[in-house]
Amino acid sequence: MSAGVELDNVWVRFGEFVAARDVNIEIKGGEFFSFLGPSGCGKTTLLRTVSGFLEPSEGQVRIGGKNMAGIGPNRRPTALIFQNLALFPLMSVWENIAFALEVKGVSKSERRKRADELLDLIALAGQGDKQVSELSGGQKQRVAIARALAAEPEVLLLDEPLSALDLKLRQHMRTELRTIQQRVGITFIYITHDQGEALTMSDHVAVMREGVVEQVGDGNTIYDRPGTAFVASFVGENNMLPGHVAEVGDSHAVVATEYGSIRARASAGSLSKGDEAYVFVRPESLNFADQTNRFDNELHAAIVQEEFEGNLWQVYLALPDDRRMTLSMVNDGRALSHPPGTGVKLGFDAGLAVALPKGPLAAE
Amino acid sequence: MGVIRYFQQFFNRNGLVLSSLLLGAVGFWIVFLIVLPQVFMLDFSFRFNLPPADLGGPKDVYTLSNYEFLMFGSPNNPEPLNVVDLSVFLRTLLAAVFVTLFDLVLCYPIAFYLAKSAQGGYARLMVLSLIVPFWVNEILRAFAFRILFGSTGIINAFLIWIGVLSEPMDFIQADIALYAGLGYAYILLMIFPLYNAIESLDTNQIEAARDMGAPWWRIHWRVVIPFAKPGITSGCTMVFMLSAGALAAPQILGGPSSLWFTQIIYQWFNTGGNWPRGSAYAIVLLVTCIAFVLLMMRLFKVKLGAIGR
Numbered sequence: 001m002s003a004g005v006e007l008d009n010v011w012v013r014f015g016e017f018v019a020a021r022d023v024n025i026e027i028k029g030g031e032f033f034s035f036l037g038p039s040g041c042g043k044t045t046l047l048r049t050v051s052g053f054l055e056p057s058e059g060q061v062r063i064g065g066k067n068m069a070g071i072g073p074n075r076r077p078t079a080l081i082f083q084n085l086a087l088f089p090l091m092s093v094w095e096n097i098a099f100a101l102e103v104k105g106v107s108k109s110e111r112r113k114r115a116d117e118l119l120d121l122i123a124l125a126g127q128g129d130k131q132v133s134e135l136s137g138g139q140k141q142r143v144a145i146a147r148a149l150a151a152e153p154e155v156l157l158l159d160e161p162l163s164a165l166d167l168k169l170r171q172h173m174r175t176e177l178r179t180i181q182q183r184v185g186i187t188f189i190y191i192t193h194d195q196g197e198a199l200t201m202s203d204h205v206a207v208m209r210e211g212v213v214e215q216v217g218d219g220n221t222i223y224d225r226p227g228t229a230f231v232a233s234f235v236g237e238n239n240m241l242p243g244h245v246a247e248v249g250d251s252h253a254v255v256a257t258e259y260g261s262i263r264a265r266a267s268a269g270s271l272s273k274g275d276e277a278y279v280f281v282r283p284e285s286l287n288f289a290d291q292t293n294r295f296d297n298e299l300h301a302a303i304v305q306e307e308f309e310g311n312l313w314q315v316y317l318a319l320p321d322d323r324r325m326t327l328s329m330v331n332d333g334r335a336l337s338h339p340p341g342t343g344v345k346l347g348f349d350a351g352l353a354v355a356l357p358k359g360p361l362a363a364e
Numbered sequence: 365m366g367v368i369r370y371f372q373q374f375f376n377r378n379g380l381v382l383s384s385l386l387l388g389a390v391g392f393w394i395v396f397l398i399v400l401p402q403v404f405m406l407d408f409s410f411r412f413n414l415p416p417a418d419l420g421g422p423k424d425v426y427t428l429s430n431y432e433f434l435m436f437g438s439p440n441n442p443e444p445l446n447v448v449d450l451s452v453f454l455r456t457l458l459a460a461v462f463v464t465l466f467d468l469v470l471c472y473p474i475a476f477y478l479a480k481s482a483q484g485g486y487a488r489l490m491v492l493s494l495i496v497p498f499w500v501n502e503i504l505r506a507f508a509f510r511i512l513f514g515s516t517g518i519i520n521a522f523l524i525w526i527g528v529l530s531e532p533m534d535f536i537q538a539d540i541a542l543y544a545g546l547g548y549a550y551i552l553l554m555i556f557p558l559y560n561a562i563e564s565l566d567t568n569q570i571e572a573a574r575d576m577g578a579p580w581w582r583i584h585w586r587v588v589i590p591f592a593k594p595g596i597t598s599g600c601t602m603v604f605m606l607s608a609g610a611l612a613a614p615q616i617l618g619g620p621s622s623l624w625f626t627q628i629i630y631q632w633f634n635t636g637g638n639w640p641r642g643s644a645y646a647i648v649l650l651v652t653c654i655a656f657v658l659l660m661m662r663l664f665k666v667k668l669g670a671i672g673r
Contacts, residue, residue: 051575074577086568090590099586100576151576 002029002186003064003077003154005050010059012045012211019045021211023059027189027204029154032181034190034198037208038234038362043191045211047157050189051080064154079153083160085144087132093143094119094128100151118146121180138169145180155187162197174200195235199223207231209360225267226354232280234362239286239325241279242358245271253355255279259299259319264353276358283314285352286327288344295347301325303338317346409644413637430644449628449645456625457652460608463546467554467603468596470547475558476588480567498552506545506616513541513617537619545617546607553606554599561595562588597666601657608653625649 005027012020019042027033035043048054050061052073061068063077073080079100088096095102097118098111106114112128119125122142127135135143141161148156158177162170178201181188192198198205199219206216207230215227226232233240243257253266255277264279271277289298301317304324313336315327327346338344375383410426418424434453437446474494478487497505512519513535520532535541565588573583589596614624629649632642661668 053571053575073571073575074579078575080572080575082568082572084566084568086566086572088569088573088587091586099573099578102586103577103579103582147576 004029004031005033005155005187005189006060006062006065007046007050008060008062010046010049010056010061012042012049012054013057018211020049020056023211023213025206025213025216027187029064029187030185031203032178032188032190032201034192034202034205035208036192036195036198036205036235038193040210041208042211043208044159046208047080047159047189047191050155051078051157052076077154078157079148079151079155080157081144081148081159081161083163085140085161087140087144087147089132091132092128093124093130093132093135096132096143097128097146097150099147114150115146118150121149121183122146137165138173141165141173142176145177149180149184153186155189156181158188158190160191160193162192163194170197177201199235207234209234209362225265226280226356229278229280229356229359229361232278232354232356237283237326237328238280239283240361241281241323243277243279245273245275245277245355248273252350253277255355258321260297262297262353262355263350264297264355265351266355271355271357277355278358279353279355281348281353283326283328285348286325287329287347288327289347290345293347296350297348297353299346301344301346303340303342303344305340306336306338308336317344405643406647408640409647411640413640430641431648433641434645434648449625452623452628453625453649453652455622456608456649457656459543459546459624460604460653463543463550463607464600464604466543466547467551468600471551471554471558471599472596475555476562476584478555479559479562479565480570494552494555502549503612503616505549506613509541509545509548509617510536513544536617537621539619539622542614542617542619542622545613546610549610549613550603550606553602557595557598557602558592559595561592561598565591593664593666597661597664600660604657605653608649 005025007023007025010020010023011018021042023046035046037043045054049056050063052068052071052075055069068076088099091099094112094115097115098106101111101114115128116125119128122145124139124142124146127139132140132143144161145156162173162177165173174197177188177190181201190198190201199222202219204216204218205222207214207222209230215222215231217225217227222231222235226235229240232238241255241257241259241262243255243262245253246256246261247254248266248271250268251265252263253271255262255264257279262279264281287293287295289295299319301319304316304318307314307316308331311331313329313331315329315336315338317325317327319325325346374387378386409430410428411424412427412429414421414423433446434449435446437443437449478490482490500508511517514520515532515534517535519535520529523529524532535544569587569591570583573587578586609626610624611626611630614622614627618624618627625645626649629642629645632638632645636642658668
């Protein structure tokens with residue numbers, strides 16, 4: 001069973017502080033949905049509001065179409081996986097997993113049977129009698145998932161559960177989580193500040209800033225068609241060029257910058273002539289321009305440094321007023337060797353750049 | 365070998381003068397304030413109560429007569445056992461167990477509230493208001509309880525005023541004042557170990573249990589109490605030992621019919637003038653209490669080291 005989750009005009013206030021501001025989100029049943037944002041953006045607050053540890057100050061949380069107002073966390077069809085997992089250290093692995101069944105009054109033999117099935121699911125068969133402290137980080141992670149699944153929740157809530165793991169394990173657990181989610185078929189709501197996690201696992205991502213949902217969309221949309229300057233600067237690497245709107249078309253705009261006029265995509269109605277605007281262009285969309293390789297937009301820049309990363313070259317550049325840009329290109333076997341200070345021409349096509357209204361940017 | 369190396373390192377780290385001072389102080393404390401008095405008590409308990417002239421003479425030999433007296437009474441006792449002293453002994457232990465359980469039940473919610481629910485400034489205020497009464501001497505506090513529980517005391521006055529009682533109740537005769545006084549005397553020794561234990565519990569575990577549908581009592585039973593077991597052990601041990609060995613509260617708050625075992629010991633030492641017999645009684649109380657605590661710890665599967673936490 002999986003249930004959808006709807007947040008309707010949800011506000012959460014702590015005294016004067018507004019942790020969530022008029023949040024409207026619809027999460028479909030069976031979906032892998034992520035909240036992505038820097039720490040303090042209100043994503044954990046929203047998760048706690050869905051799980052029932054917090055009540056919204058205004059608005060409604062509905063799970064499976066049912067209003068959850070006044071229903072405590074122990075009576076909601078949700079299970080929460082804590083950032084530090086919060087496994088019970090004094091219970092064995094199988095007792096941890098079977099805790100939700102114990103609460104329901106299931107007999108001991110039945111509990112043990114169900115725990116063993118779940119241990120199978122998380123590939124820890126036969127480890128039920130171990131103590132929690134005997135498990136590795138990744139195993140504990142999986143036990144926490146099994147413990148949450150044992151409650152047969154309709155919605156599983158995950159609060160940055162991978163943040164304590166090392167890089168390799170984290171990447172492995174991403175795939176694992178996605179597999180488990182597809183196998184059990186319930187709704188996963190995932191909180192993270194790591195865009196890699198959000199983009200690889202999720203069907204949809206909500207990017208948050210200071211209690212406000214900036215954009216909701218699938219990974220591609222968030223990355224390729226950011227809706228705000230914050231999303232463009234927070235998700236992935238981006239180069240930003242400030243200017244004023246000089247011309248507005250149906251699906252493009254021309255922005256006058258210190259480096260010349262730049263033509264970029266812009267969604268209709270988002271900009272009008274004279275507005276302050278930012279043009280964003282990804283490092284991988286930048287190229288070196290010359291007589292044979294011409295682009296819609298071309299800028300003069302100087303090489304600061306070139307870094308070789310194996311599969312990629314990262315080229316750091318400076319525009320005439322010392323604004324920094326990054327260009328990345330796939331290593332095709334040609335060695336780059338511009339000495340620092342070399343003047344080059346950067347080029348990118350209008351379709352790969354996006355013009356957005358001026359707004360707050362992600363902190364570096 | 366390990367011990368020698370440990371001391372070498374200790375001396376290297378702290379220097380000769382400081383190390384000697386530290387070791388000397390600890391040694392003095394252990395030997396003169398703990399070990400020697402107990403050894404003398406033990407030695408005393410196996411001797412006859414002789415006039416000073418006979419000490420060290422041919423009559424000064426070891427005997428079990430003091431322990432015999434506690435078991436069987438004087439030789440012309442018609443009963444098979446020393447019923448009076450033994451029943452006081454048992455009643456003292458039972459009462460100490462009762463006081464311990466009473467304190468545990470009373471202090472657990474307070475400690476949990478302090479550790480997990482109270483906000484910063486409010487918690488400090490509450491701890492302060494728990495501690496301040498203990499700046500008053502124990503004997504004065506016992507007298508204060510006597511006044512509170514007296515026939516014209518505020519408790520009787522209140523109960524009569526709300527109509528629960530029609531005439532004053534003799535709380536002292538009924539030993540209620542004694543239990544209340546003892547329970548109150550050791551309340552901090554229960555609250556602080558419990559507080560320390562519960563405070564170190566990750567609040568997420570409580571929330572996780574709640575999230576998985578556990579009602580409050582199951583959260584305590586399965587998550588909080590098992591985690592707080594070392595603190596519970598530590599608090600219970602202290603309250604039990606101290607209330608079994610209490611003297612002031614029973615003297616002041618005890619009813620005329622109730623006698624605490626420590627009062628009998630006191631009588632042998634003081635009015636009875638029989639130190640060997642008093643020592644024997646004291647040793648029996650001490651050994652029984654230790655044995656009881658160890659038995660309980662084994663029963664509840666707590667390691668001895670847990671008490672030190």
